[in-house]
Amino acid sequence: MSVSADSRLAAVAAQFPVLARLESGHPLCYLDSAATAQKPRAVIDAVSDFSAHHNASIHRGVYPLAVEATELFEGARERIASWLGSSVAETVFTKNATEAVNLVAYSWGRRNVAAGDLVVLTQMEHHSNIVPWQLLCAEVGARLEYVPVDDEGVLDLDALDALLAQRPKLVGVVHVSNVLGTINPVAEISARAHAAGAVVLVDGSQAVPQVAVDVAATGADFYVWTGHKLYGPTGIGVLHGRRELLEAMPPFLAGGHMIASVDWQESRFNELPFKFEAGTSPIAEAVGLGAAVDWFRALGIEAVREHETELVAHALGRLVEVPGLTVYGPPEASRRGALVAFALDGVHPHDVSEILARDGVCVRAGHHCCQPLMRRLGVAATTRASFAVHNSREDVDRLVDGLHTVREVFEL
């Protein structure tokens, strides 16, 4: 089914005000949603409406305005939890996915990982799911090992089993790779890891906007994601954590709101999820994320997935026309999220993206916060085009046309 055949998505681009602007004199062709998604009017209005009409400090004031703000904030949490198959107590608001991983590495990690223990990650993790574990392992004297990625960009599950035989304390895995596009079998990985006694953290930053996610079905003990990639505001992310684990964990940040009572020498902590939400929350941002979830659910993840898979298939089909171009990750669109990273022989990704930008085509160039994976792929950097609900086949065609221009400029 094509874009135009789906009426829910046909007019969707008109809902993004930023798409009306010109980039270098051309209509904006935004192919960097994996870095951050553009915002639909519904989200912009929700944030602005909150600030204009409902703003107050939440959870404490008893005047109507404060009650309203609290209801909007907690309502967003409820809708997010129910959408993703989690629960309110197990849905903690954080600043972003990075903070969510840090929260787990700090509060759970420092209680449960000790000298000589093993932490297992994969070679396709984003820096946000590597560096917090490096700090933990260095601090407590634990070891870090990585599940290798094969030449198609797929995790070697036999190698995972070999690592699981060493009884690691944690397995951390990205749900959808932000470079390879690979959709990892997280439920299978969770099952194997649990059988070996490990706790599982899944990074769903790319997955939540791109594929159907049911946190409970992934089996993850911790599932983290970020709001701004789901068309929501920056500054708001989510940690879903299994209740028993969250309850046993000490707080991460301490201060107001995360307490039940404070005495001169010690304090008792608030119930979940507030124990992990010290200080004034990003209230407008959470309300905006709630609006993004409502808006996204109305489109329907099945329609979004079908649309973006079709764009990726079109991109994979057309990119092979460009001489000297290498695509990374699985060859079939059905096995990928909504992005394609590639290398063009003889041209550095910075130069590719610079020349594409002259035609209004915005792509990401660099290591995509995956330097270890770049090392595995044998490249310093790649160019990445990522797709969103508002993109069309024409956007893909503009990308391919632009790549031919890049080759002309570089006299290839």
Add this chain to the structure above:
Amino acid sequence: MDDLYREQILDHYKRPHNWGELEGPDLEFHDTNPLCGDELTVQIRVDDQGRVHELRFSGHGCAISQASASMASDEVKGMPVADLLKLDRQFILDLLGIDISATRMKCAMLSLKVLKSAGLGAAASWSDAETAQPNGYTP
């Protein structure tokens, strides 16, 4: 004719001057652009009058960073090592002869950074302020 990727820039990118590695250099410095993963190393052999006798760049990067290193390598041959420290960003910009946007300034200045750092020797105290943009924007 393309302003940014003019012929001279592309020539230096495709066939960089003084590229490769030196056996047992007197001075050496390696640095990276953490934002894009680009890497550049300079190795310098100093003659008995304290001048740059021979130098080689190696690493990988975009056309702007590679051309900047290649062009600079021609200029600093024969220069007293102490003078490397006096090089400034205008030296590179003049060599490139093109407008460099804020997002590409780090690319252009990586060669300057490693040259000056090599000149300072092991105790490099070269500051990032040299390439910092007024608006703090980086690619």
